[in-house]
Amino acid sequence: MNNDFMLSSESVTAGHPDKLCDQISDAIVDHALLQDPNTRIVAECAVSTSIVFIASMFESKAVMDFANIARKVIRRIGYTKKAFNDKTCSIITSLKELSPDKNGPYNEHQMSDSEMDEVVVKNNATIFGFACNQTPAFIPLTIWLAHKIAIRLDRAHLDNELPYLAPDGKVQVGVEYKNRHPYRIHSIIVQACQESADVPTIEKLRDDVRARVIDAAFADEKIGLDDKTRIFINPDGAFVTGGPASHSGLTGRKKAMDTYGGYARNSDAALSGKGPLRIDRVGAYMARYAAKNVVAAELAHECEVQVSYSIGLARPVSIQVDTYGTGKIKDQEIEDIIGSLFDFRLPAILKKFNLRYLPNKANGGMFYQKLAVYGHFGRTDMELPWEVTDMRDKILPFSGR
Incomplete structure (x- = not known):
């Protein structure tokens, strides 16, 4: 990478289908570990129109209702409309119970150094x-800003600040670097999904997202927007419904x-x-x-x-x-x-x-x-x-x- 360059990073809201899948997969991990900390588990998810598919391999004493876990996540994210919701989506599972680990469970908090050397990894x-x-969080400015705007977009939906928004959204932030240090904000793209085509006008959506999402996210940033920063909000016009009803999702894609x-x-x-x-x-x-x-x-x-x-x-x-x-x-x-x-x-x-x-x-x-x-x-x-x-x-x- 050169010392002078422009880099863009992307973030999405919690309702993006890929992130919906990540959250369902990790909700299954949470649920299992909460009951049995010795759980061995891998859980993957795919979503599309009206369908959620969960595949998991596990060894656990936990009692797990995979479908119910998924429905809770879908509802929490805000998918309650007819196109896709927790009540009417079909959930298909493919589950495999793992054979017990031949080394058995261990308590890392009670292990000696030599005992830790006996525990080998099971995958390359x-x-x-x-x-x-x-940034104060010690991450690149591009992804810091992309997440910050995505969070604001999510909150505008969940807190009913912009009641016409749907759960799905996408953000991309481009930053110019000089000598490997952030210099200025090159561009911002926000794709905000709305519940229907007629509410509101695209002009109102763009004004609202600019003021309540983008400007709010930059309120306390050292490097702000300038008159050359290119800002695009739904550049292709209305983005209606979104979510699994519009495009599929998969665990681990982002x-x-x-x-x-x-x-x-x-x-x-x-x-x-x-x-x-x-x-x-x-x-x-x-x-x-x-x-x-x-x-x-x-x-x-x-x-x-x-x-x-x-x-x-x-x-x-x-x-x-x-x-x-x-x-x-x-x-x-x-x-x-x-x-x-x-x-x-x-x-x-x-x-x-x-x-x-x-x-x-x-x-x-x-x-x-x-x-x-x-x-x-x-x-x-x-x-x-x-x-x-x-x-x-x-x-x-x-x-x-």
């Missing part, structure tokens, strides 16, 4: 974590918006729909944790951490760092620091972040499904254990400060 994975100092908006790499594996025993999900959280603490300690303006796992091994086979030329010390030295301070073994990650127990009553039993929309990283509305910078002080001695 190369995952990425990234952080930068462009990996860039789940991570870093295309500014940095992400794994080819989905994050949502997997229990915390899947290294391709939780390893991404540990990689983000390491990258964020490196940037918080000011060892680099940007940091990407790549971690590779192989089936049958407990520890990663590779940890690599790329600071895009922004590091105060060599990337190899940062790799050594990360390797010495951060434990990437599966039980260690589970223990560090308490991942089996996060869908508890304190979180309303909804932890993972909340992650399934507006990104898994850089969240300011959730207390995410991989977002804390408690390792900063341990890294600081290496920063030369």
Whole structure:
């Protein structure tokens, strides 16, 4: 990537069909873990007109009504109209009960170091974590703004601020960079779905979305809109109904918006729909944790951490760092620091972040499904254990400060 460039990132509202699928999949994960923290589960979902299809493999003591879980998510998101709703959609399931793990369940909080070395990963994975100092949340400005506008669009619908809006919507934000730093807002595109073709006029929708969604989202941003910023709101005219009645959805399709908006790499594996025993999900959280603490300690303006796992091994086979030329010390030295301070073994990650127990009553039993929309990283509305910078002080001695 050049030092001077324009990058755009996309976000969608909770009612977008792909994100509907992610939330249903993670609601199933939440429901199972709430009853049985030792659950092994993978859940995938597809939606189309009037149909929801759920496929899941699991080993769990939890009692699960997959159809009821899905209907609750659909209703919470706001799909109550005739075209698609929780009461009339057909739900089809394909369920497979897994054989018990030959190693049996384990309690990571009571394991010794040598015992952790005996727990191997069950799938190959190369995952990425990234952080930068462009925003207070240590994520790129493009995806930060795209999520922020999408959240405002969702709230305008759910809070009945703009009562004619439907649950489905899409946002894209383009930012110009100079010397790898955000310089100005290049463009904003908002595709807001409305319930019917006759309410309101397209002119009113554009005025409302500009004032109540876009301008409101930029009210406290350091880099604001200027007279050259290109703003498009429903450029093709009315976008009516939307959701599964208009286009299909699938779990795991929005990996860039789940991570870093295309500014940095992400794994080819989905994050949502997997229990915390899947290294391709939780390893991404540990990689983000390491990258964020490196940037918080000011060892680099940007940091990407790549971690590779192989089936049958407990520890990663590779940890690599790329600071895009922004590091105060060599990337190899940062790799050594990360390797010495951060434990990437599966039980260690589970223990560090308490991942089996996060869908508890304190979180309303909804932890993972909340992650399934507006990104898994850089969240300011959730207390995410991989977002804390408690390792900063341990890294600081290496920063030369």
